[in-house]
Amino acid sequence: MPGIMFAEVTVSTSFIVIAYLSILAMAVLIIVALFDPGLRYRVSASPSESNDSDDFLHMLEALVDAKVNQTTRLTVLTNGPTFYEAELEAIRGAERSVNLEAYIFQKGEIGQRFVTALTERSQAGVTVNVVLDGVGSAGVGKNFFSDLKKAGGNVVWYNGMKWNKLPHFNNRTHRELLVVDGRTAFIGGAGVADHWFKDKSKHPRWRDTMVKVEGDAVPHLQATFAENWLESCGEVLFGPDHFVRQECERQGDVLIVNSTPSGGGATRARMLFQVLLASATKTIHITTPYFLPDRSVIDELVRAARERNVEVVVLVPGKRSDHMLTRSSSRHAYGKLLKAGASIHEYEPSMIHAKILLIDSIWGVVGS
Incomplete structure (x- = not known):
């Protein structure tokens, strides 16, 4: 019969005190986060x-520290089949840069169409930058963008799930933003996923709205993208490939509130x-x-x-x-x-x- 060995492990009092204090501090942080009355x-x-x-x-x-833009054209795009086609058309026509930021980017038919269009533009020498939220887009996986990366495209994750990010875990980017050549932008409520694009089983396609932006407001949307691009990869986005001075016929006053x-x-x-x-x-x-x-x-x-x-x-x-x-x-x-x-x-x-x-x-x- 094999012998049975017992090992005695001694834990110092200091370690136990520190462990209890750490648990208490974490509990306090959770309670404050859940019950903070807010401003x-x-x-x-x-x-x-x-x-x-x-x-x-x-x-x-x-008050909102946002410049009034007076020569901007806005086009309202209703529902996925409309705004996705407009976004893909803009990407396919890109000559200098494509910058895309999304909270939700999922595998699927429309996601693959976006990756294919972005990859083709990257192969043509266009700068392609993609920022995805580390939680909202966690399910898509890095391999989904392998062809884009091989073509020279850049895909980074905003506040990914790493141990050193835990104190700021809830700091997410919920921006759904696309800027092409610094001239055309799309902003609104939709990310890139099939539930915005088509019906599935008993689940009808989601109702959502995006706005196509052209004119002097576009550089301010580009600056919005640049903020999270910097935080994700440490690079300051700058230069004429991204920031273009342009004007359109005046439709009204536009503020980009970052x-x-x-x-x-x-x-x-x-x-x-x-x-x-x-x-x-x-x-x-x-x-x-x-x-x-x-x-x-x-x-x-x-x-x-x-x-x-x-x-x-x-x-x-x-x-x-x-x-x-x-x-x-x-x-x-x-x-x-x-x-x-x-x-x-x-x-x-x-x-x-x-x-x-x-x-x-x-x-x-x-x-x-």
């Missing part, structure tokens, strides 16, 4: 200027939303896949409906929501809004993923 956004004074005035535009430009949380949690986009809601005198129309308004937004919407008789309409997903827990949680905000006279509608045909805010038929906000 309160309260507009100090009701906008005295009409939201279609030059003075209002000047104040907003300063929004990243500050150390205290404030964002320029959030300030923009609060001021626009406070400025509304006729209509507030919101389309969002994940309606989880904080107290500041709810209070502003209630004031708009009750005190200024503003028409407040919110469109959210119905039973086809991709996050049923979020849908259930969002319904807790309905009571105050409905009592104030707002109307809330659930979109039934499919999952609606568009993120759009319309104010008084004057201001429109679209993003990712």
Whole structure:
């Protein structure tokens, strides 16, 4: 019968103390993250200027630190078969550079078409840069882009899943952005995945919106891409292949709000939303896949409906929501809004993923 050996391991008291303190510190961080009440956004004074005035535009430009672009052409593209074809056409016509950033990039038919188009352009000598979120696009895998990389294309991951990234694990890029030759850009709610492109079994194609941007706003979208490109690979994007001065026939004033949380949690986009809601005198129309308004937004919407008789309409997903827990949680905000006279509608045909805010038929906000 073989002998049985026992080993006694002694752990120092210091080690145990450090281990318990580490566990306690992690528990505190988790509790703070889950129950942090967040910032309160309260507009100090009701906008005295009409939201279609030059003075209002000047104040907003300063507040969100975004230049007013006055020679920009915008084209609204509805649903995957439309905006994907427009994006692929732009990529195939690229002569100098293609920069793509996505939170979601998945394997599939449309993903393969994008990789094929990007690879062909890279083989033709066009600079191709791709930034994918380390969590949102984790499932696609690096091998999916092997042909693109062999052709000279660059694929990097934003805040990938590494041990030294743990303190900033929730710092994700949710931008869905494509810039071609520094002249044409696409921005909106859709990444690259088949559920935006076609029906699958009992799941209809998602409803979403992208906007094609041409003119003097494009360099500011390129600068937005450059921010996360730098953070992902350490390279500052610069030069005429990426930044081009151009103008289009004026359609209206355009602001590109590049929004990243500050150390205290404030964002320029959030300030923009609060001021626009406070400025509304006729209509507030919101389309969002994940309606989880904080107290500041709810209070502003209630004031708009009750005190200024503003028409407040919110469109959210119905039973086809991709996050049923979020849908259930969002319904807790309905009571105050409905009592104030707002109307809330659930979109039934499919999952609606568009993120759009319309104010008084004057201001429109679209993003990712």
